[in-house]
Amino acid sequence: MTSTAQEWHLVARPVGRPVTDDFRLVERTLPLPGADEVLVRNTFLSMDPYMRALMGAGDPDIPSYALGEPMTGGAVGQVVESRAAGLAPGDLVLGNLGWRTAAVAHAKLLTRLQRVDGVPESAFLGVLGMPGLSAYVGLTEITELREGDTVFVSGAAGAVGSLAGQIARLRGAKAVIGSAGSDEKVQYLIGELGFTAAFNYKDGSVREQLMKAAPSGVDVYFDNVGGDHLEAAIDALNPHGRAALCGAISGYNATGRTPGPSNLVEVVKKRLTLRGFEVGDHTALQPRFAHEMSNWLADGSITFRETVVDGIGNAVDAFLGLMGGWNTGKMLVRI
Ligand code: NDP
Numbered sequence: 322m323t324s325t326a327q328e329w330h331l332v333a334r335p336v337g338r339p340v341t342d343d344f345r346l347v348e349r350t351l352p353l354p355g356a357d358e359v360l361v362r363n364t365f366l367s368m369d370p371y372m373r374a375l376m377g378a379g380d381p382d383i384p385s386y387a388l389g390e391p392m393t394g395g396a397v398g399q400v401v402e403s404r405a406a407g408l409a410p411g412d413l414v415l416g417n418l419g420w421r422t423a424a425v426a427h428a429k430l431l432t433r434l435q436r437v438d439g440v441p442e443s444a445f446l447g448v449l450g451m452p453g454l455s456a457y458v459g460l461t462e463i464t465e466l467r468e469g470d471t472v473f474v475s476g477a478a479g480a481v482g483s484l485a486g487q488i489a490r491l492r493g494a495k496a497v498i499g500s501a502g503s504d505e506k507v508q509y510l511i512g513e514l515g516f517t518a519a520f521n522y523k524d525g526s527v528r529e530q531l532m533k534a535a536p537s538g539v540d541v542y543f544d545n546v547g548g549d550h551l552e553a554a555i556d557a558l559n560p561h562g563r564a565a566l567c568g569a570i571s572g573y574n575a576t577g578r579t580p581g582p583s584n585l586v587e588v589v590k591k592r593l594t595l596r597g598f599e600v601g602d603h604t605a606l607q608p609r610f611a612h613e614m615s616n617w618l619a620d621g622s623i624t625f626r627e628t629v630v631d632g633i634g635n636a637v638d639a640f641l642g643l644m645g646g647w648n649t650g651k652m653l654v655r656i
Contacts (some may be wrong), residue, residue: 336645464565
């Protein structure tokens, strides 16, 4: 039986902040699954900041979205028809078939998921998925977090940041400080996630607010934001401090190169380590991460939030909302 899908295409490369006219929702008839292929109906789509880079065409290291083609991204869905051994109708799968309601894909591009008691399937795009692994890798492998460290996390109420802060607490950090873009998010960090202190970066100088929250400095910085946050953290880091550079969202909509921190000489003077990472280089840690995170979820030591936008038609709004701070925790589109 033939099936149809709705899928978002990029039709113009955004300059600065993307606008809705850069995208088009297209309906198409799907082919029948061929040998080793399955038909998947998506249930949740992941909205991620890296997608902004894929919308451009200026970076030869990044495979851009092709204009007029379906946009990809993390998604969970259900197999509805299968011509592949090992995948049957009803199976829950994770793949890169995002920004669309359904797709036909080769089975080798999909991971069959085991449902976890008490955890929604959307969690495979957040706390149990790529953002969770990013937080885990960044803290445990990149900063080599130690008991007694004072930790600063920027973008702390988002998918990665909210988990980085909680993992730091569970791994024995003396204090965990977070920054976020609203008073509600600051309350969430302190009241629900157990951060020691937090501030709203829109209230004033990041540097001054960080110095006030961490008068004895910080040992570890988990950077999701870059820009003024990174510069403030370099000032606040104690001698031999370590920073995991995970992302730099403050510059993702910039139309040119963004200036670097003006205080890089402090890296030399204080013997700091600033280390960037890509989660995709660390998939070997997935089993250890999944085991530890499942235990933390089961015993309640880690909690998470999701911001869910309903309907494929609202996916672009969800993405723009993600870039603008609508979300607390993981930003998702429910189909
Ligand atoms: P989030 O859930 O944190 O969502 C993005 C958040 O960024 C928004 O909610 C907003 O929150 C904040 N933000 C937007 N603009 C600014 C700004 N100008 N200054 C400060 N904060 C801003 O996204 P993720 O958790 O998925 O990703 C967090 C970071 O990690 C991103 O930089 C992303 O690119 C990076 N990343 C890197 C990976 C890697 O392998 N290195 C893997 C996954 C993510 P607010 O209200 O606080 O402003």
